[in-house]
Each structure stands twice: as C-alpha cells, then as structure tokens.
Amino acid sequence: MPLIVKDHTWTQNQNTVYISVPLKGVKPASVHVICTDEYLKVSFPPFLFEVFLFGSINEERSEARIGNGVAVFTLQKRRDESWEQLFTNIDKDKQKQIREQAVLKVQQKEAEKSKAKAARIQQEKKYALETMMKLENKERDRIQKMKDEECARATAELDFWRETQRKTAEEKENQQKTRGTGPQDNQPVNQKTVTLMRNTGDTTSGQRSRKQTAKDLPAPRSAGCIQISFTPRVFPTALRESRVPEEEEWLKKQAEARRAVDTDLAELDDLREDERNPDWLKEKGDKLFMSGNYQAAVNAYNLAIKLNRKIPALFSNRAACHLKLRNLHKAIEDSSQALELLKPAVAANASARLKAHVRRGTAFCELELYVEGLQDYQAALEIDPHNAALRADSDKICEIIQGTT
C-alpha cells in the first residue's frame, strides 16, 4: 500500500492553480504523473498523491516541473473562477470510475503519440530515400550526358575526316586526269613483271626519281616447303574432341591384359621359358600363319590364350586361322571374343576392330548367314568408310540377300 501524501500546498489565481507536492527524497526520475481534466495522480513509490480536482482544467496547457525535491504543477483552469478547495467530494465509485478513465486516457495518449512518431519517422525515411534517388539519377544523367557528348564529338570528327578524305580523293582524281594516261600503277600484272626484269638489270633506274612509280619489288621467293609435325599426345585429339574417359579405360585394360599372365597350369612345367611368354607365342603363331601352317598357328595361339585370356589380338588372329581352316563356327566365336575385349571403342583399337569385324563377317557369309555378315561389314565400313574393297564386298552381300529374298 502506498503512502498517501497529504502535505501538499496549493495556491491559485483567476486562471491557474499551482500545486506543490514535496518529493520526500525520492528521485525525480521515479516520479510518474497521470493527469486528466478532472484528476491528478502523482505516484513516486512508496508515496502516492492524488486529487480529484474541484473544477476541470485544460490538461494540454498545464505544466509539471519536477525537481529540487518538489513537484510543481501549473494547471490551467478551464473556466476562470476561484476554487474554494482543491478536492471535490465524490463517492468511492465515482472516484474509481474517474481513475479508470484517467488511465485509459493516458494509454490512448501514449498510443497516439507513438503512432505519430512512427508516422513521422516513416516520412523522414521516405524523404531521405527520395533525395538519394534524385542524387543518383542526377549523377547517372551527368555521366550519360558526358558519354553522349563524347559520342557526338567523335561523330563530328568522323564526318569531318570523311569529308577531308573525299576531298583529297577528288583532288587526286583531278590530278590524275590532268596528267593524262597515268603511270604504270593500274596496268595489268604481266606488264609489271616485264618492267621488273628490266629494273633488276639496271640498278639506277630513272624511274625511282618519280614518286608514283611501282616500287622495285624483289622477285618472287624461290619455292620452299616446310614439313611440320603436330604436338604428339597419346591420343592425338584436341582437348575438346578427346573422349578421355574411354581412352583411359582402354589404356588401363591394355595394361591389365599385360599383367594377367596365368601361370599356375601343370602343363607349363614342360615348356621352355620362351613358350611361357604370350607375346613370343603370338609372334610364333603369326609366322606360322604367314607360312601357311594354320593348324600349328592355332596351337600356338591356344597356348598363348591359356596363358593370357585378355589379349584381343590372340583371339582375332586365331579367328583368321580358323577361317583359313574353314572352322567357321570357331572363327565366329573367336572374333566375337576379340570384339568383346576391344571395348571401349576408341581410335586406337580401330584397326583391330576393323579386322575382327571383317573376319566375322566373312565367316557368316561362308555359313550363308548373309544378314549377320552384312551387319559386320557395315560395322567395318563405319570404322573405315574409305575402304573400297570393303564397300565392294558389302555391296555384293547386299545383292545376294536381295537375290535370295
């Protein structure tokens, strides 16, 4: 419960009431005043002073001065009259009502004030923004104007220059006309070479003194040819064309194939060191093929394949041997195996793939499976479109197919 202050003093004149409330040592900062037209409340914890005024006052024009240990209120009376006393006697209910009203009023006032403040801040911000935009626009316009001026100046210079060009061109034309047939300049080329021949023999040609003569040109360069080679790369394609991932894969596969030598076979103990090397065996097989000994070549390749199943050349060459031996099914199997090993399809294994396709195609045709054969020949043509023999063969197969259907 706050302590009610009763030792206030008040004076009045015709139109103002002065109330002085001692602050009893409370700091001015903690004094809270609520004032309406009929009611004044000053609360400074733990003290409280309230008064229901005798007459109504004009709250807007009233003042409160808080300091020096006292709060002095200067209240403007609404009506110029003399009050008999400061308080009015009103009953509790009415007091309560008045208090509530007062609080409400104050709240309203606060709300309005804050709204007004917000509105004002908003306006000021808008104004600031507008002025900034105006300034920036001005700046931009200025730069644009400068640019346009430059442009106009440059255009004017250009026109002027062009005019001068035209004038000089006209003058030159007139000069030429007055000089009659012009000097050698506009004559055809062979005439020039004739004069050139004469000039080369005669170093101090009188023509040099004339300004508009053809210059003494050196003879055409003696023909030369420079051979060039391009930067080598593992795959000679430019960065944008290279199918690097596939090429890497192919290289890796080759590397693995080299390493995958299968050496744990019992029969191998009988063999010499050479005969365990798939490369040596391949070469042996190739030689045997060349000399016509196809069965022996097949044996050589068989052994090589037993040692290393991953080298496509072995399968491809064995297919060729089988073809010669007319083991057509085996030829087809082997060339299919070779093609399997030759994936991914890159430029490096193009020739190998070409051979495998051709061998398989031939085998199919020998078996009279012309459609499959044609497919292989088409694939081969895709790899090498410029091969005339291939084209002739595939045309022949086409005819046969059309003939039989």
Added chain:
Amino acid sequence: MSLEKPQIIAHIQKSLNYTVFDSQWIPCSAKFVCMGNFARGSGVLQIYEIQHGELQLVREIEKAKPIKCGTFGATSLQQRHLATGDFDGSLNVWNLEVPESPVYSVKAHKEIINSIDGVGGLGIGDGAPEIVTGSRDGTVKVWDSRQKDTPVVNMEPMEGETKRDCWTVAFGHAFNDQDRCVCAGYDNGDIKLFDLRNMSLRWETNIKNGVCSVEFDRKDINMNKLVATSLEGKFHVFDMRTQHPTKGFASVSEKAHKSTIWQVRHLPQNRDIFMTAGGAGNLHLWKYEYPAQRTKKGADDVDMGVAGSVNLLQNVTLSTQPISSLDWSPDKQGLCVCSSFDQSVRVLIVTKLNTV
C-alpha cells in the same frame, strides 16, 4: 570532370540479311567491305560507306562460293585489291571496281580457307607482297600474285601425320626485303612460327586450347610482340624480342571474356593497345605494359625474355552472339568495324586513345 578511360561507342549498327564472316576497311577511305554468305549458299561482298551517321551500301557483289576471310595487306595503295579465301579453298584477288573476274585466282587448298593475311602492300614494309592462307586441311601456304598456281612456300604436315585444322595465320618480322615470318595457330593449341628466310620452323609451342587468332603487333618491324587467343577465354602475349633456345619466348596470359576469344587486333597507331572480341558478344580493350627489363639472364647464362603485364582499359558488350571479326581503320585512330554472328555489322569509335 570528364571521362578519363577510353570509351567504346557503338556509332552505327546495321542488320544484314546474310551471315557475315569478315569485315575489312578499304585503305585510305571511309568505306569497308563485308564478306559472308547468303542463306542460299552463295558468297557475297558488300561495300559500305559511312555517310552522316549511317551506312550506305555502295556495291554488292555475289560470288559462287561463300567467302570466309579477306585482306588488303598485300596490295598497293593505288590498286587496293582485296584477297579473299572462300569455303571451297580458293584464293582470289579482286579488283573491287571490276569484280566480275578476279585479278589472281588459284585453288589454294582442298578445304575451307580459315584465315588469310597479306604483307608487303599498302606502303608498309619492304619486300615482295605476299599472301598467306591457312586452311582446314592442315596446310599453310604463302602465295605471290606474280606466280600462278603454285605457292611460294608450303607448310604441310609430314607424311602419315594426322592433320590438324589451321585456324589462323599472321605475317610478321618483315622489316627488310629478305626477312619474313609466318605464325600459324592450329585447333589443337599448336602455335608454329616459320621463318621464310631460312625456310624452317623457328619456334613452336602448344597452349592446350585451340588457337583462334594470332597477330603480331606490327608486321613490318623486327618482331616485338605476338598475341594468341584461344578457346576457353584465354589469350597469351609473347615477347618476341628474345628467343631462348629451349624455353622459347616469354609470355603472359590473361583470362577474359569467359568464352572463346575470336579475334585480336592491334591498334595501327599504337602497337601496345589491342582489342579482343569474345564469344559472348563483348569487346575488351587492353594495354600492354613493358617490364622494367625486357631480358634477363637465365640459369645457364643465356638471355631469356621477360613478359610484361596487360591492363584492361575498357570493355563493352554489344551483342549476344560472338563477334567474329574486328578491324581498326588505318586512317582514323579509334575507328573500327566489327561483325558478329547476329548478322549485323557495327562501326565503333573508341575515344581517348591518344591519352592512354
């Protein structure tokens, strides 16, 4: 305050009804030639003149085969004949006043001529006027209009070598009657420098990405700088004054444009300023700064070149399609014409180049 950096101003823009591949100023005039191909597959040469802020078509010449590139470099100032390379591999030299039949014609290559350059004409430099062409068939050939049918020099791949497309050629080092160099850029990133006096390969290097354009800063001096532009937005500036026996020429490289750099052209009036044209329709203007010392002693006491640095002066985006060709006017500093694949040709003015 006035603008201090050079400004690139698009003075005139004209939309054409054909694909234009190259545009070249006609020397000593305010006219230029546009070369390209019509949609119906025939080649076209159009001559435009700048009049009162607009382009007037002076002449249109239609030819059988589309024309890829052209140069006035090998013709005299009085004759002003245009040498063109077309899609069929033919090199033709035209007199634009009488364009019905060429002054010189030869079936230079088996495939399209990608690039052409001329030297010895226009009163610049000494020595015989020559034309060099680079083609998709991997060969680079030098022609003299006094010798019919056969090239004067032929740079071809060795027997059995897979050929790479030659995308660009440039003449340089033509400072007296005898000396001349040809630089060629290929699609696998090779740059090769051929010395025509010794008929040999003087230097080669590989910049990993296909070389779209090479140019010496001046054709008629002891070779000073070479700029090579490539795919993927990189260009290299080589200092050509000092050649190290193993390391070649020193270079500085810069990444710009974020796309293929189609063309580089040096300003005729200042050899340290050049413009690059990019695949995103933008142009960058660069200035090269020389280093304090252009040579230094390497590890084995042999002189090595030192490359300087490149500063971007200005850039501008003109179109959404690549700008495929660019040519500075030799008569008016800052005037240039560029053509791009959006079928338009633009005349640009670059200001403040004399104070850069």
